Amino acid sequence: MDDRGFDLEDRLARREADELKRELAPVDRIAERGYFAHAAGSDLPVLDGEEALVFASNNYLGLTDDERVENAARQAASVVGTGAGASRLVTGDTMVHRDLERQLAETKGTERALAFSSGYAANVGTITALEPDVVFSDEYNHASIIDGCRLADAETIVYDHCDAASLESKLEARAEAAADGESWLIVTDSVFSMDGTVAPLPAICDLADAFGAWVMVDEAHATGLYANGGGVVQAEGLEDRVDVQMGTLSKALASQGGYVAGSEALIEWLVNDARSFVFSTGLTPPAAAAASEALHVARHGDVRERLWDNVAHLRDGLESMGYRVLGDSQILPVLVGDREDALLLADGLRERTVVAPAIRPPTVPEGTSRIRVVPMATHTHEDIVACLEAFQAAGEEVGLL
The missing domain is CATH 3.40.640.10 (Type I PLP-dependent aspartate aminotransferase-like (Major domain))
Structure with missing residues (x-):
């Protein structure tokens, strides 16, 4: 009998070879900081021991735990x-x-x-x-x-x-x-x-x-x-x-x-x-x-004003380091260009307990890989400073600064 099914294992293998395979990463709460876990298959996920600052959420006003x-x-x-x-x-x-x-x-x-x-x-x-x-x-x-x-x-x-x-x-x-x-x-x-x-x-x-x-x-x-x-x-x-x-x-x-x-x-x-x-x-x-x-x-309330204050602080800080920040909104894409550099920068940020993902092709055009940075209204001044310090250290490590 002819096999007219779907070879999903092969599709997944090709995606993994191209470094495009996605994995779920559970987090303990939806807020400006949290503990993350690696994908654990059929087992219950185990949250990492170090709390991370989240600069990747669409929870712009920080109201999910209000x-x-x-x-x-x-x-x-x-x-x-x-x-x-x-x-x-x-x-x-x-x-x-x-x-x-x-x-x-x-x-x-x-x-x-x-x-x-x-x-x-x-x-x-x-x-x-x-x-x-x-x-x-x-x-x-x-x-x-x-x-x-x-x-x-x-x-x-x-x-x-x-x-x-x-x-x-x-x-x-x-x-x-x-x-x-x-x-x-x-x-x-x-x-x-x-x-x-x-x-x-x-x-x-x-x-x-x-x-x-x-x-x-x-x-x-x-x-x-x-x-x-x-x-x-x-x-x-x-x-x-x-x-x-x-x-x-x-x-x-x-x-x-x-x-x-x-x-x-x-x-x-x-x-x-x-x-x-x-x-x-x-x-x-x-x-x-x-x-x-x-x-x-x-x-x-005043949450909108607090968000835009954080956006301005973060954009100014990133640009003053020499990063090119795209856009005109609360979303601050830090343009890196090279895909591997963007992945290394994201890894460097994560090592410094800042979560901000690398966005790369095919999601964005070739040569425009970036880090998508998004503050929340509930991030404190200290949180913004910590994010900027992580970008400084990780950028120097990767050779971008």
């Missing part, structure tokens, strides 16, 4: 339940979900919002439900946007990263061959997770107006961090010009899940036609409650 957020999740579990138990359209819709969506809509300046079980589900479900004929997509957009375009079977036109002139040229070229009644969607992240760059949203909105397209913005790495706890859309005052605002609850909002905010008609359509919403069990009540409380803290 007592207020923990209490909100605990109360929701006690009163409502640990799980939704069904899809939102069956019996999984609760007042906890409605409260979260009310807060999100208020923060994002929209008529309504809708919570999904993940950010990935929000992007895929929204793009496929809209069924655009043509999508104009930034070349560095998240995988969930790319997969959403594929599943929607849309003609996808990729424009150069954060380049409004490139987008304009693509729009002009497509307009010459456009059929009557075509629907166009321009999709971009607002903050790009590997480069720390920020999309030129005002220019994108101007182009959308000129060509009659809709705009969808993924605020996964921006929600909670900008004006009034919103994202870049709020910082730029573009609420009335961005048709679809998407984001996650699993980064700055210290929970799990995703959301879409927009018009009443948009949300009603997604409730009825976004398969990743319709056919998924609702977001767990504790996750919804935790995100609600984290959003409240982000809007009314």
Whole structure:
């Protein structure tokens, strides 16, 4: 009999030979510092004995172990339940979900919002439900946007990263061959997770107006961090010009899940036609409650200011050593270039109890390997200094400084 199965061992061996095989590394808690363990196969992991500073998390505001957020999740579990138990359209819709969506809509300046079980589900479900004929997509957009375009079977036109002139040229070229009644969607992240760059949203909105397209913005790495706890859309005052605002609850909002905010008609359509919403069990009540409380803290506390102070301190310190730091956001990619040097630098940081990973091809283009550095609002001044000292020592050891 012919073997028509899958040789997964060979695939894994090739990936390991290329130094691209990933391993899980458990940590004892999600916070600015913790104990880590190596992958242990079927055995229980054993945490290392030395605590490490974490400068690699998307827990930007440090709220995953905030007592207020923990209490909100605990109360929701006690009163409502640990799980939704069904899809939102069956019996999984609760007042906890409605409260979260009310807060999100208020923060994002929209008529309504809708919570999904993940950010990935929000992007895929929204793009496929809209069924655009043509999508104009930034070349560095998240995988969930790319997969959403594929599943929607849309003609996808990729424009150069954060380049409004490139987008304009693509729009002009497509307009010459456009059929009557075509629907166009321009999709971009607002903050790009590997480069720390920020999309030129005002220019994108101007182009959308000129060509009659809709705009969808993924605020996964921006929600909670900008004006009034919103994202870049709020910082730029573009609420009335961005048709679809998407984001996650699993980064700055210290929970799990995703959301879409927009018009009443948009949300009603997604409730009825976004398969990743319709056919998924609702977001767990504790996750919804935790995100609600984290959003409240982000809007009314001082955590955003503390984050941006740490970002400025860390960027200034790294640049003063001679490192090239990319981006314009809370994500600080330290460009190394050579893949092996980046791995050695990451190892050197880890030896000095600082966790900041090397990002290398194929995640980023050849010759642009980097260390992705991200402070949290809860890092102290001493933590930032310790991180900088580790970069100084490890960089000298590798020969980068």
